[in-house]
Amino acid sequence: MHYHKILVIGGGLAGLRAAIECAPKADTAIISQVHPVRSHSGAAQGGVNAPLANNPEAKDDTWEKHAFDTIKGSDYLADQDSVEYMTKEAGPCIYEIEHWGCPFSRTDEGKIAQRPFGGAGYPRTCFAADKTGMFMLHTLWEVSVKMNIPLYEDRVMVDLVLDGDTCRGVICLNLRTGELEPFMAEAVIIASGGSGQIYGRSTNALISTGSAQSTCFRRGVPLKDMEFVQFHPTSLFGTNILMTEGARGEGGYLVNSLGERFMSKYASKAMELAPRDIVSRSIQTEINEGRGIDGKDFVHLDLRHLGREKILERLPGIRDLAINFVDVDPIEKPVPIQPGQHYSMGGIDTDVHGATKFKGLYAAGECGCVSVHGANRLGGNSLLDTVVFGKMSGRAAAEHVLGKAKLKEGEGAMNKCLREAKAKIDSLLARSGTENHADIRAEMKETMIKKVGIYRDKAPMEEALQKIRELKERYQRITVQNKGKSYNVDLFRAFELEGMLDVAEAIVVGALNREESRGAHSRLDFKERDDAKFLRHTIATYTAKGIEISYSPVKITKYKPEARRY
Amino acid sequence: MSEQIVATSKVAGTWAWFLQRLSAILLVIFLGIHLYAAHFMGVSAETGDEPLLSYEEVSLRLDQVLYIVVDYGMLSMVLLHGLNGLRTVMLDFDMFVRRRKLVDVGLWVVGIATMIWGIVILWPFITG
Amino acid sequence: MKVSSFKWLFGRNSEFWPTNMKTGMWAWVGHRLTGLVLVAYVFLHLAFISTASIGEGGSSFDALMETTSKPLFVAMDFLLVIVVIYHAMNGFRVVLFDLGVGIRRQKLVFLAAMAVSAVLIVGGLLAIWHLVFPNGGA
Amino acid sequence: MTEGEIPIKVQRFDPTADKLPYWQTFNVKLKPGMTVLDALFEVLNHQDGTLGFRFCCRAGVCGSCAMVIGGKTRLACETQMSQFMGKGDLMISPLPHQKVVKDLAVDYTHFFDRIKKVKPYLVGKEPYPEKEFIQLPKERTPINEPIDCILCGSCTSACTMAWTNSDYLGPAALMKSYRFLVDTRDSIPEQRMDIVESESGVWRCHTQFNCVEVCPKKLNPTEAIQRMKIKAVKRKLFGKRALKK
Numbered sequence A: 001m002h003y004h005k006i007l008v009i010g011g012g013l014a015g016l017r018a019a020i021e022c023a024p025k026a027d028t029a030i031i032s033q034v035h036p037v038r039s040h041s042g043a044a045q046g047g048v049n050a051p052l053a054n055n056p057e058a059k060d061d062t063w064e065k066h067a068f069d070t071i072k073g074s075d076y077l078a079d080q081d082s083v084e085y086m087t088k089e090a091g092p093c094i095y096e097i098e099h100w101g102c103p104f105s106r107t108d109e110g111k112i113a114q115r116p117f118g119g120a121g122y123p124r125t126c127f128a129a130d131k132t133g134m135f136m137l138h139t140l141w142e143v144s145v146k147m148n149i150p151l152y153e154d155r156v157m158v159d160l161v162l163d164g165d166t167c168r169g170v171i172c173l174n175l176r177t178g179e180l181e182p183f184m185a186e187a188v189i190i191a192s193g194g195s196g197q198i199y200g201r202s203t204n205a206l207i208s209t210g211s212a213q214s215t216c217f218r219r220g221v222p223l224k225d226m227e228f229v230q231f232h233p234t235s236l237f238g239t240n241i242l243m244t245e246g247a248r249g250e251g252g253y254l255v256n257s258l259g260e261r262f263m264s265k266y267a268s269k270a271m272e273l274a275p276r277d278i279v280s281r282s283i284q285t286e287i288n289e290g291r292g293i294d295g296k297d298f299v300h301l302d303l304r305h306l307g308r309e310k311i312l313e314r315l316p317g318i319r320d321l322a323i324n325f326v327d328v329d330p331i332e333k334p335v336p337i338q339p340g341q342h343y344s345m346g347g348i349d350t351d352v353h354g355a356t357k358f359k360g361l362y363a364a365g366e367c368g369c370v371s372v373h374g375a376n377r378l379g380g381n382s383l384l385d386t387v388v389f390g391k392m393s394g395r396a397a398a399e400h401v402l403g404k405a406k407l408k409e410g411e412g413a414m415n416k417c418l419r420e421a422k423a424k425i426d427s428l429l430a431r432s433g434t435e436n437h438a439d440i441r442a443e444m445k446e447t448m449i450k451k452v453g454i455y456r457d458k459a460p461m462e463e464a465l466q467k468i469r470e471l472k473e474r475y476q477r478i479t480v481q482n483k484g485k486s487y488n489v490d491l492f493r494a495f496e497l498e499g500m501l502d503v504a505e506a507i508v509v510g511a512l513n514r515e516e517s518r519g520a521h522s523r524l525d526f527k528e529r530d531d532a533k534f535l536r537h538t539i540a541t542y543t544a545k546g547i548e549i550s551y552s553p554v555k556i557t558k559y560k561p562e563a564r565r566y
Numbered sequence B: 001m002s003e004q005i006v007a008t009s010k011v012a013g014t015w016a017w018f019l020q021r022l023s024a025i026l027l028v029i030f031l032g033i034h035l036y037a038a039h040f041m042g043v044s045a046e047t048g049d050e051p052l053l054s055y056e057e058v059s060l061r062l063d064q065v066l067y068i069v070v071d072y073g074m075l076s077m078v079l080l081h082g083l084n085g086l087r088t089v090m091l092d093f094d095m096f097v098r099r100r101k102l103v104d105v106g107l108w109v110v111g112i113a114t115m116i117w118g119i120v121i122l123w124p125f126i127t128g
Numbered sequence C: 001m002k003v004s005s006f007k008w009l010f011g012r013n014s015e016f017w018p019t020n021m022k023t024g025m026w027a028w029v030g031h032r033l034t035g036l037v038l039v040a041y042v043f044l045h046l047a048f049i050s051t052a053s054i055g056e057g058g059s060s061f062d063a064l065m066e067t068t069s070k071p072l073f074v075a076m077d078f079l080l081v082i083v084v085i086y087h088a089m090n091g092f093r094v095v096l097f098d099l100g101v102g103i104r105r106q107k108l109v110f111l112a113a114m115a116v117s118a119v120l121i122v123g124g125l126l127a128i129w130h131l132v133f134p135n136g137g138a
Numbered sequence D: 001m002t003e004g005e006i007p008i009k010v011q012r013f014d015p016t017a018d019k020l021p022y023w024q025t026f027n028v029k030l031k032p033g034m035t036v037l038d039a040l041f042e043v044l045n046h047q048d049g050t051l052g053f054r055f056c057c058r059a060g061v062c063g064s065c066a067m068v069i070g071g072k073t074r075l076a077c078e079t080q081m082s083q084f085m086g087k088g089d090l091m092i093s094p095l096p097h098q099k100v101v102k103d104l105a106v107d108y109t110h111f112f113d114r115i116k117k118v119k120p121y122l123v124g125k126e127p128y129p130e131k132e133f134i135q136l137p138k139e140r141t142p143i144n145e146p147i148d149c150i151l152c153g154s155c156t157s158a159c160t161m162a163w164t165n166s167d168y169l170g171p172a173a174l175m176k177s178y179r180f181l182v183d184t185r186d187s188i189p190e191q192r193m194d195i196v197e198s199e200s201g202v203w204r205c206h207t208q209f210n211c212v213e214v215c216p217k218k219l220n221p222t223e224a225i226q227r228m229k230i231k232a233v234k235r236k237l238f239g240k241r242a243l244k245k
């Protein structure tokens, strides 16, 4: 049995930042499905928010203003104390990562460059070309190398060991050998990223399935605000690879099958540069009403009028992606785009220290939900979330461990859990029913994007719930073709599918119960925000009987909820 | 492993590489002179129909110190360049990396031995 | 780490398969082969002359020179010229890169080096021809 | 051409079960916009669940899916299938000269070990400023390119020098080293040069340019290596001041 005082699950930004924080204080190891530099964080393009006031147009930017923008963006569902904490810590955290070597782009005076982003009053998004996430990720990995933090790569967490109200460790599947490995620990930090792959048309990485999150969920760890799912207006048709907002920022048009710039109907002033949720909804309306190109599920992002030079100079990355992935050169042809699932605001319910209701269990990053994003995340705030709360949870976990009188308790619970996990994996391997789990996965994704997507309504969501339950039932009859040991992709994809179905159910149930429209959750049958009834967090708990929904209050400090207009 | 690399950093790497370039350039010069002297100077120009080198000619030429320097210098450059090149080739393989000392010593021995051999070969011409 | 399997090193899908090799790789393979050939030549050359000088002075040297004008040796000389010139010209190309020149234009530099080589080789071969057969090969 | 079937010939190998790798052919129906990664998923999902390969971002930024496709090392997720239509079997094999975990998935341990040897982290100049280090845009220029490396391993596995000499740091690690060497914020150029100057460092590079040919991000490790060779010689000839930034 492996033993480390602190285990970090996930080598993305949040996981690495947490490990870097606690490694000097207590023996820490990182467990990750993929090598840290392969993590999904590396796909983030735009930037990370911090009120550094480096941009001449942001001279009087302060953390209070950043907090206000964030809270307003969240449609007042964010916990205001957490938001204040995050925005106060933003500057120091960004300086710190710069000192570690992150190659931010620079202003003329040599300071960190900042650009404007949606929903923010000032240009406060620090960026490093259009690869901010990748550079931050590589930098943090490099620091972890410097600190010699042990890394268990190619291992996936398949079970969480809970002993009453205390977390004792995790059970991992070693993908290389196919063996189950128990990892005992005094504290576990879950930083396993988002679960976007539950949806069809996701901009997320293929491994963003929330496998660790759903494992915790099934062991009784509550999930918060799962119904809030962000959609990005412009992702490539087919692959749903992100086409940055910058394409519209430079002046790109959105055009439907009639050749109209349809945004004039929805936001006559801001046109293509209206806030993300509005643009997403507008595109979806056009598609739903049959004005998608060739009657299909996409519209055109037209950049041709910008001219060759401007495209080559300002949007070379976008051009490369379009050429590589849809074989369209934006200089000559319009790019087919559609809204895509982008981010889950919800996640494992934690407090501002990243602590869950179980002792020694922490969560940070996209898989967790401190609630700083509320009902709608602002662009650039999620990378900030990962480093601020990664650090915070690392600190909290280290303090928890150092304060512990007795170590290495709970061997019994570990062994019991290991047996259960083994039984589960064995039964999966033994299954040879008639269903193909890849098809079930595809149907789940299709159902979620069609029926619990940008627009939501009672009837389709009930159908979706039924469908998810039917798929769960069909899941029992799947077959796992690959019975081998080494790098069994088939087995792990079958395993994670079960958890995805559970989380999908939590999303649908939460969305059905929230009878209002708030942020990214937009219901056709309840078009208004309802602060009286729903200014509170949804808490979903997995029980033997099914998913239970309860609510918890939103912390309001000094920003009173008001109508959200831009 | 990383310690090992730092420890080996003081070895000949840089100089070996640098001398390989230097000797290459000198070789071009020497080779030019050598070929010209050996095949185009004197002989054919005078007799018109005697293309091949003759013993007298060569020993005549080698009576001049300059030619000795050129030929012997050329030999040393060729050896430096060639053996150093061999060393490069060998060190590209794990098998020899692990025996680098042996490779270095071996090549030095071959080089020095050949230089002596060179004197032996040239001797009759010089004295003759 | 070991070469896991010889087959993987030289398989049809590998970098080392001739149809997959690119300019720089060809240049390097050629340079290395010619370098090794040249080392071998130098030692043969020394051995060759030494039979003359260590023998009975003049007579054996001239006899040696006589042998070298046999077609086989002329062919060998031709080969040598090609080898030396390729090695030298590609050597120049490498030295250029070492000086930081033309790294981004390596294919062009290679073509240029090969063009110069071609000219030199033709010149070299003609020179040998004339040297060995001064009367036009008759 | 966007219709029809492409036969893909995949190198299969399970080190726990097979003695030698073998080739297996699958027919994949071409769909518009299909990438090689999509094709592999098509095989995994509907033809043979035992196939093993790495994947993550499917957008060419994470470096998981480098493999040899049609005789050239590329990222599977960035390579369109349609270009291979009508060209016979499309051969797909794992990165050459790496330990295979399963089929197309290789073990990157050795690759990352060599990256770790070059001290792949910034050692900032003391004392740290209260805010950020000041770095002018023109001072950042030298690192603009090398920081784009996604550590996909294509270059190091295509460099035949790294095949025969397992100590050779390889183009990826050397370019990483260069990235810090020319970063104005870094304070240990001497130590970095000691590492790249060693026998397993830059001298093992013979300008094969394979690394440049295969790099999916169109980077130029050779240039970084050549620059460091010059730096090394300058340091030997002129001493420390040759390393001034």
Ligand SMILES: Cc1cc2nc3c(=O)[nH]c(=O)nc-3n(C[C@H](O)[C@H](O)[C@H](O)COP(=O)(O)OP(=O)(O)OC[C@H]3O[C@@H](n4cnc5c(N)ncnc54)[C@H](O)[C@@H]3O)c2cc1C
Binding pocket: A009, A010, A011, A012, A013, A014, A015, A031, A032, A033, A034, A035, A036, A039, A040, A041, A042, A043, A044, A045, A046, A047, A048, A049, A132, A133, A155, A156, A157, A158, A191, A192, A193, A194, A203, A204, A205, A207, A208, A210, A211, A212, A242, A342, A343, A364, A365, A366, A367, A379, A380, A381, A382, A383, A384, A386
């Ligand atoms: C295309 C795109 C662009 C974006 N751009 C921006 C932006 O510009 N600005 C911004 O602020 N945000 C952006 N975001 C959001 C942001 O990138 C993510 O929210 C953030 O990177 C999440 O980081 P993380 O550390 O929580 O998780 P991840 O980076 O996803 O890391 C998850 C880690 O967990 C590991 N893991 C997962 N499951 C398991 C398991 N079962 N067992 C073991 N390990 C496991 C994985 O190996 C991985 O290392 C973007 C998102 C997308 C999709």
Ligand code: HEM
Binding pocket: B020, B021, B024, B025, B027, B028, B031, B078, B079, B081, B082, B083, B084, B085, B086, B088, B089, C031, C032, C034, C035, C036, C038, C039, C042, C084, C087, C088, C089, C090, C091, C092, C094, C095, D205, D206, D207
């Ligand atoms: C005539 C002019 C010559 C020039 C300009 C020249 C140039 C070079 C250069 C620059 C290299 C280094 C290649 C590298 O590091 O990649 C080299 C390597 C080498 N040379 Fe020469 N060379 C010449 C003649 C010779 C001769 C006469 C010999 C034979 C003794 C020779 C044998 C070698 C060998 C064995 C190598 C090593 C091969 C390798 O590293 O791949 N060279 N040469």
Ligand code: SF4
Binding pocket: D148, D149, D150, D151, D152, D153, D154, D155, D156, D171, D172, D175, D214, D215, D216, D217, D218, D219, D221
């Ligand atoms: S230099 Fe290019 S090929 Fe090499 S690891 Fe980096 S991105 Fe991959």
Ligand code: F3S
Binding pocket: D155, D158, D159, D160, D161, D170, D171, D204, D205, D206, D207, D208, D209, D210, D211, D212, D221, D222, D225
């Ligand atoms: S392929 Fe290898 S030999 Fe040098 S130029 Fe690239 S590192």
Ligand code: FES
Binding pocket: D054, D055, D056, D057, D058, D059, D060, D061, D062, D063, D064, D065, D066, D075, D076, D077, D078
């Ligand atoms: S899957 Fe990330 S680079 Fe291909």
